[in-house]
Amino acid sequence: MYKYNDFDHAFVRTRVAEFRDQVDRRLSGSLTEEEFKPLRLKNGLYLQLHAYMLRVAVPYGTLNSRQMRQLAMIAEKWDKGYGHFTTRQNIQYNWPKLKDVPDILDALADVSMHAIQTSGNCIRNVTADHFAGAARDEIEDARITAELLRQWSTDHPEFQYLPRKFKIAVTGSPNDRAVTRAHDIGLRAIKDSEGSAGYEVLIGGGLGRTPMIGKVVRGFLPKEDLLPYIEAILRVYNLSGRRDNKYKARIKILVHETGIEELRAEIEKEFLTRKAEFPGINPELLQAIEQDFAAPIFNKLSVDNHVARVAHDKEFREWVKNNVARHKIPEYAIVTVSLKPVGGTPGDATAEQMRVMADLAETYTHDELRVSHEQNIVLPHVPKAYLPKVYDELKKAGLATPNLGLLSDIIACPGMDYCSLATARSIPIAQDIAKRFDHLQLERDIGALKIKISGCINACGHHHVGHIGILGLDKAGVENYQITLGGNATEDAHIGSRVGPGFSAEELVPALERLLKSYLQLRESPEETFYKCYNRLGMDPFKEALYPHLKPKQIKRDRA
Amino acid sequence: MARKFLPKVITSNHLLEGDVIYFSTDGEWVRNISQAAVFLDPETAHRKLDEADLQRNIHVGAYLADALLDDEGKPKPVHFRERFRTLGPSNYFHGKQAGN
């Protein structure tokens, strides 16, 4: 794991002191609210519906036990005893007070953490594959690139006042677990025909009001060109991105309106100017980062007790089947801790649960934890020999729900329970869906399914790329939910299609029940997942299930 | 035809605490909508909003929200967003509904 050096420490402390001073200046009137707002946002502080919200960066989702314990401490001391893990691999606190925030930031700095650039129109916290360093299919650990980008983008003087926010995601594996095609820049580690390492660079992906899948801007970018090339993209965007309309200000709109060819030419031109005087990265610094991400020393313990437990314990077997993934070392496994208990709030963990996960990481799993964009926590290196113990501890803490990748492993944004931009709630919808299908005992039968819920068109809940996407809207003063089908967040990223008119909160769960029951009828075999079945049959049969009383024509009209 | 004007209250979030507040009849900020001043015509509502807006060292982002009067003549929120703002989130018993 990356370890802060003296510079990192000094930088983060300076930023905390600076923010403390900015808060004072806001109170004294030296800074207006308009001026203060971008400054507080750059330090992760939003003003939400009922309170401030602090979004803390967990760079590329990686943290250690000490950091997790500090997050628990902060939750108890300055918040209401819990935190919310988000689709951006961050943690959010829903109830901090403005006057306490500088102290919270100092407490974060104590464990090499911060909230810098988790919001605002700047380069946001870089995200990466949550299985990095553990995955079998990996070409390289994406976090080396992500950390380099973290340092480069932090307080970059040129890019603090961009037209809009800017998100970068990195994957080191061909299986894209970082949704790189839905980011402003997506980087995928690849090798060229001669075997040298580099990246495929995608730009212009994004969800929100105008969902778009990223396009390849450079098929192969040699490693050493990364920073000048990214700077070129950002500079072209900063100078030419639209500033007249918030909803048209992301780089995806620039790609769309300019065309990828022309934009590519501009970027390449800027790149050549930049590269001509780019001195290269300090090799010592790069090496230090690489060393910090060297794999831990794996102990190859006997897997006998794990095998025995699998054989006789059905519940354990179920959990292993769903929540445990293959590790690059055969004696190891990757455990995903579900933060989606039936009826709970997706992504929430209490301080107590955070401590349990921290203890497990420290005792059994090389002291590492990850936050996934699916709002779960990953223990990336668990010797199989310890799986039974880890499971028992998780279960005691209510953290062993065996639902990974299943219906109740729902992504849901905070929605109108917290978010001031929301048009409807999303959390209660997630809770109702999970409870209903738990009651029906259909989840296991339905199998692999991704439901994603957003409380407004900004799509923080990634609804466009859910197999079933749900978007909460305000329809004449009543919460209303639109369904999209057929989205996909993997390397074959795809935007789902809207089916028809929206549903009220009461109608929504019964409609989903009809939809999924008809899937069970329609599928060729239990191996055919909902997503596959949808792709084979198209929308019509599912539309009929959702709208049994509407004639097909009418549905079409309502959709238009 | 112009839509009928609904009574308005002025609401905002407190700068230091972040919580939901309302502008009262005596020009103070209060935490309970039942103590909020109600404006029955657009001119007064906007004039008062300008007045409230001057107190920017106390609050952030004041705006006019629709209100209805209950049997006792006290304002109640109309839109569900405003109703949630008088209560708190629905997944936990936190915020105003819990008395803080």
Add this chain to the structure above:
Amino acid sequence: MSKIVRDYGFDRNILTVEDFISLATLRQGVEKPVRLDLGNDENPDGLQPYFCWLEMIRIPFPDFNDGRGFSLAKRLRQLGYEGVLRASGYLIADQYRMARLSGFDEIEIDDLLAARQPEWLWQSQVIKKKLSYQDRLLKTG
């Protein structure tokens, strides 16, 4: 009236509109050193031959949220411009460091802002210039 913010503190601004020419005028040719007003949406491509005639380039910040000027300054520096770069308009003290690191030498602000954000505040930003991840990442020498 306006002030010029420099590393050592405030100065009174002595230049007026007449002291600057537009990009269109510049492209018609010059015979003596001039100062250029460059819009933050104007493209400096092809300006290199004029660089030796330019004493100063002034770039406007219509709003502190509009960061185009930072990229424009950086681009001019990377194209080899070595004269004075001035930012003018609405920048706040908290952006002084960014402006300096992007290549600006000075900032022209109006007296109202100077009253609200006095000299010492801008100067407190000067030392922070050293705390730069970007400089640190690069090979030196």
